[in-house]
Amino acid sequence: MKPTFMKVHLLLFMFVFILVVTACQQNKSRVDHQDMHEDSFLNKASSPSDREPDDKIVIGFSMDTLAEERWLRDRELFKEAVEALGAEVKIFASKGDDALQILHAENLINEGIDILVIVPHNAESTAMIVKKAHAAGIKVLSYDRLVRNSETDLYVSYDNEMVGELQAKAITKLVPKGKYVYIGGPETDYNAHLLKKGVFNILQPLIDKGDITVVYDQWTKEWYPENAYTNMKEALKVNHNEVDAVISANDATAGKVIQALAEQGLAGKIPVVGQDADLAATQRIVEGLQTMTVYKPLKALADQAAELAVKLAKGEEIEVERIVNNGKLEVPAILLSPIAVDQNNIDETIIADGFHSREEVYKNKEK
Structure with missing residues (x-):
């Protein structure tokens, strides 16, 4: 092989090698940037302190039933209270079906809610919902009924x-x-x-x-x-x-x-x-x-729960004077007085x- 031809062949090989390395580095940069973006999104979803001040808080409200008069009132009063605070609420009622309530809660969690408020149908089986919410970085407030054997963040009810x-x-x-x-x-x-x-x-x-x-x-x-x-x-x-x-x-x-x-x-x-x-x-x-x-008085309950749900979503500290044992831990509780x-x-x-x-x-x- 002639020396001149060998030189040309070597130069072509070096040029191709440089192009391949450059492309790989650019692709790695794009992947790293995408990974950083996804990590940032996940961290934001799981950390209330990273919320933008203007972000509208979205509350998921998982209800057991609407078959009784009082729960229809709770739904409307809670919705009004949440919206008066500038937040949004997504409401599902499970018609007394444990599996359906778990499915509804999973859907709410997947939709990226900021906090889950739950009226459990079955006090024991809904512990799974709390676990799933926490895995997604979402806190859980028990409304009127306490979720048993779970790490519920707050319980709001009448005594x-x-x-x-x-x-x-x-x-x-x-x-x-x-x-x-x-x-x-x-x-x-x-x-x-x-x-x-x-x-x-x-x-x-x-x-x-x-x-x-x-x-x-x-x-x-x-x-x-x-x-x-x-x-x-x-x-x-x-x-x-x-x-x-x-x-x-x-x-x-x-x-x-x-x-x-x-x-x-x-x-x-x-x-x-x-x-x-x-x-x-x-x-x-x-x-x-x-x-x-x-x-x-259901308005007092709904107003209190809405206010506390928004505070939990924002990561604000909540002071309570009562605790209620749910079989697993002492749950911070706000208990109103009935008449x-x-x-x-x-x-x-x-x-x-x-x-x-x-x-x-x-x-x-x-x-």
Whole structure:
């Protein structure tokens, strides 16, 4: 091979080599830049302190159900409160379906929400949702119902143990001695356990004295009123209608308890208590069919939860005076105080607050 040809061949080889190296370096630079961009995005999503001041906070609200009157109110009041704070809320209701609630929560997390607010259907199974949210750098606020055995960041509710105590105090004043029936909520809802605990805080000393006997005590699966109706019919049957008082976990179940009593000619003769201040319950109270309810001003709850959710999303510190053990850890909690309502104070509480109008409440009584 001639020297001149060898020189030309060598120069061509060196030129191609330089082009390949340069292209690789440019491609590596593009890849590094893309990786840096993705890392930056992920860090921003998981760190509230990196948020831009003008970024609109997006809250995911995962609800158990909208089948009951009170949850329809919660949805609208929470939405109003969030939007008044300049934030946005995406709402899903799972119709009492655990798997659907988990799927909804996953969708919200994947959409890049800043915080998840959850009303759990099943207090235990929704712990998975908390875990998934935290893995994505998203904090979780339990609304009204506590998620069990999880690292929930904050719990905002009314004091459900106090609700049960108010129910029991009201009914034991009327019936200090006798046979009691307890119609609870679902065993899967931790609130139902708190309510029952509050009730028996008051009843147990009277049980120990022999003044009160609980002749029937049953959970109401899924909070379904029809299940409460079945339970109450059974309670009356096994006790030959010899029942002196009924404590029902909420107003919807109380309504069916009263229906079962009415079929035996006992409606209005046996005191029945509930909670939630549903419209139908307030109507029954003024008619003398239901003894009392427990009023939990939902606007106060929704406003408080919305404000705290926004603060959590921003990474701001929240001071609390209460903690609640959820089976895994002590969860910081904000617990509002409920109000016992009967015929004597229904006008200055529920009606005065505009929760229900006087026309609605007294509709049946004034016919």
